[in-house]
Amino acid sequence: MTxxxxxxxxxxxxISALPLQSLLAACxxxxxxxxxxxxxxxxxxxxxxxxxxxxxxxxxxxxxFAGQAAPVWYCDTVELFSTLLxxxxxxxxxxxxxxxxxxxxxxxxxxxxxxxxxxxxVIGSRRHGAMGPTIPGFRNESAAQAFAxxxxxKVLPYAGITADMVDLSGGAGGDGRM
Numbered sequence: 180m181t182x183x184x185x186x187x188x189x190x191x192x193x194i195s196a197l198p199l200q201s202l203l204a205a206c207x208x209x210x211x212x213x214x215x216x217x218x219x220x221x222x223x224x225x226x227x228x229x230x231x232x233x234x235x236x237x238x239x240x241x242x243x244f245a246g247q248a249a250p251v252w253y254c255d256t257v258e259l260f261s262t263l264l265x266x267x268x269x270x271x272x273x274x275x276x277x278x279x280x281x282x283x284x285x286x287x288x289x290x291x292x293x294x295x296x297x298x299x300x301v302i303g304s305r306r307h308g309a310m311g312p313t314i315p316g317f318r319n320e321s322a323a324q325a326f327a328x329x330x331x332x333k334v335l336p337y338a339g340i341t342a343d344m345v346d347l348s349g350g351a352g353g354d355g356r357m
Contacts, residue, residue, distance in 0.1 A: 214243035214274040216292030217250050225254035227262070230309060236286045237308020238278045238315045240295065245271035255310035257345055259295070264342040280315040281322035296337050299323035302344050304332035310347060314340065 221233045232239050232254050240259035241250035253259045256277055262268055263275070275295040282291040285306065298316040301323055307313060317323040323334045 214250070216274075216276040217241060218290060218292075219252060223252055225258065225309075226251045227253065227258050230254045232309075233287075235309030237288065237306065237313045238280050238283070239288060240275070240277040241292075242272060242276075243274040245273045247273075250276075255308045256295075256300070256314045256316060257308070257310045257312070257347060260314060260340055260345045261342075261347055264340070264345060277316040279318045279322075280326065281317050281319065293318050298337055300335050300337065300340055301327045301330070301332040302335055302340070304330040306330050312346065314345075 219232045219239065221231065223232045224230065225232060232252060235254050238256045240253040240256050242253070242259065242262065243250050251262075253262070259275070259277065263272070276292045277295040277298065278288050279291040279293050279298075280288070283289065293316075295316060298318060299320045299322075300314045300316050302314055303312070304315065304327065306315065308315075315323075315326065317326065320334065326332075327334050
């Protein structure tokens with residue numbers, strides 16, 4: 180039986196350790212910071228239809244797609260769900276935020292952002308947002324239930340909302356006053 184030359188053994192040992200070193204180096208790198216919600220200003224426009232967010236009542240939303248530093252804005256949560264639930268939407272989502280409508284003023288909503296995927300939503304209420312009938316979000320299920328009791332509708336968790344519940348026909352195009 181022949182034994183590898185000592186230099187060859189050292190080289191083989193060094194090569195076999197490379198994947199482990201790469202793995203250890205990857206583990207020591209800090210993970211990229213999770214996106215945090217941004218605030219919109221009077222000139223912030225909806226990425227889908229160009230409507231100014233500040234000009235319309237009801238809940239707003241934002242999505243950070245993977246690899247993007249700035250959010251994609253939505254003037255209504257109906258647009259948010261329409262985007263996320265379309266079968267052709269395949270871009271990886273880094274974060275989704277909407278406003279807690281228990282705390283935000285309905286007519287001029289500002290701030291009060293939370294992770295939309297953890298919220299509770301009211302489907303079928305009498306309240307309208309920028310796109311007509313809307314889907315307001317709440318951090319707490321009890322706040323969503325109170326809203327539904329006052330304004331009608333059914334409370335669902337984020338995962339309970341389906342594409343057939345999302346209707347974009349009530350927006351600016353469907354408003355005879357515009």
